[in-house]
Amino acid sequence: MTTRTPQELAVPVRGGDLAVTRWPGEGPAVIALHGITGNSLSFGAVAEQLGDIDLYAPDLRGRAHSAGLPAPYGIPAHVEDVLTVLDHLGLRQALLLGHSLGAFTTAVAAARHPDRFPRVVLVDGGLGFPIPGGADIDEVIESVIGPAMRRLRTTFPDADAYRALFREHPAFTAHWGPHIQAYVDRDLTGEPPEIRSSCVLDAIRADGAGPIGDPETLAAIHRPEVRGTMLWAERGVMNEPQGLYDEGRLAAGDLSPDRITTRRVDDTNHYTILFAKDATAAIAEAVRTELKEM
Template identity: 40%
Template sequence: MNERHHALDVPVRGGVLRVGVWEADAPDAPSALLVHGITASHRSWQWLAELLPGVRLIAPDLRGRGRSHPGTPAGHPPGMAGHADDMVAVLDHLGVDRTLVVGHSMGAFVGVVLADRHPDRVDQLVLVDGGLPLAVPAGLGTEEVIALVLGPTAERLAMRFASTEDYHDFWRRHPAFADDWSPELEDYLSYDLVGAQPDLRPATSHDAMAADTADLVSGTALTGALARLRHPALLLTAPRGLLDEAPGLYESGRLAQMLAGVRLISSREVEDVNHYTITMGARGAACVAEAVHTALAAV
């Protein structure tokens, strides 16, 4: 792990969030809030952190992921709105008034809702293969949507692994990382396991994942936030999906139609990446880092 990295626990309603921070090499450096995907953790940002030594990077484990497993008390907003409010608690704890927000996959949806609920805390948005509605047929139940969109990513949450090496082997067989295996990926995967051998399991709560999926499909927070969008945003898309298949989550024709109805979002495709390696691979991380530098320069 990068020597700039440290982790702390931040109080939120119902418990604490584990937050990874990569400190910058200057005390007056700009900051960026990094929000990971639906079954990921803050360690998914290691590749980006290596490329941004001049930026203070703040990356929580979202509620129900990584080492963040607070309860959800009565009155806590569901889904994306709840995560957005948690992000404000993190910014408050770390003394950050306004920041660039970078979100990958579900984290991009959280970023859009964060900018809507707390517009004075966000400067700009970098949305990485997420943030606009996914192509999901009408009438599907939550578990059907999970199977359609996430597939093996969700199925593994019910699996148990005898060792860390077994979990690594599970992912070695996954097509997304056939050409992008790395020490950083092994660190990310090792952090994803909780429990003890021979009964290790992925850290993400299935209930949290399912509740967030339901909110993305049938909730109103995202659609309202997009309609009211007031912050400049760049959407970076991957040409291939979760299983390294083409097209990716945002087919070009459908994406053009969606962008025509949304203010302030520009879009660019990142070449030769899939939904994972757009952040967890060298090529993708370099393009995200370039977008971060451009956004910070504009601020």
């Protein structure tokens, strides 16, 4: 595993500049899309496993250094932005790697633009299950991602208090380290005593509506154009034994094994699948496998 120094890029998109973190390499390009309340440094530990692969990870519209970008938000907006990133870089195509919400965005982008994103790696996301009509969006999102929605409405006296919230989170407690702290710190905004998350609540609501009720988002992974690997965490968002997926849920999802290879990543949860050493190695292996198919 190699330590890599990231660079910061600004890519002009609708309404301003999209912040993109790049881990430069001489190998093929991969664009990585983070989860609903995440940011580009979600992929710091993964980048170290990827060796010389040229990795680009944007802060999605409404988060971290892209928090100032305007609405409309939602998965179609992220697809538009990632296409702009591809064009800005002068690339004909790239592999897309997405975690959680980023996996759903990845599937939609590949379904809409298979010539630009011919292979994908989906990490603990991408396969959705419709929620009954009339459900409250905030309640549904909070039921899935635990205390994250409450965190977005809370202010903290200083950065240490904000970090402590993550250090004590059941998903992170056993895995805290420099990559997770960097990821947490990138989300910080404001000044003491009113430190808060940079995530724009309207962006979270708009994005969360996709995986729980948007027909195109729910159908994307089943489209014949979407080809790649889906990795899923053994445990859930609070490190509980039940993960977002299991064999039964995958069977109910009726994925085509000819297009999507599925693999459980043991001893990891929804968050640490991006940080635990064995898990990041599994992601890197899937990325290299899919790059060979391009």
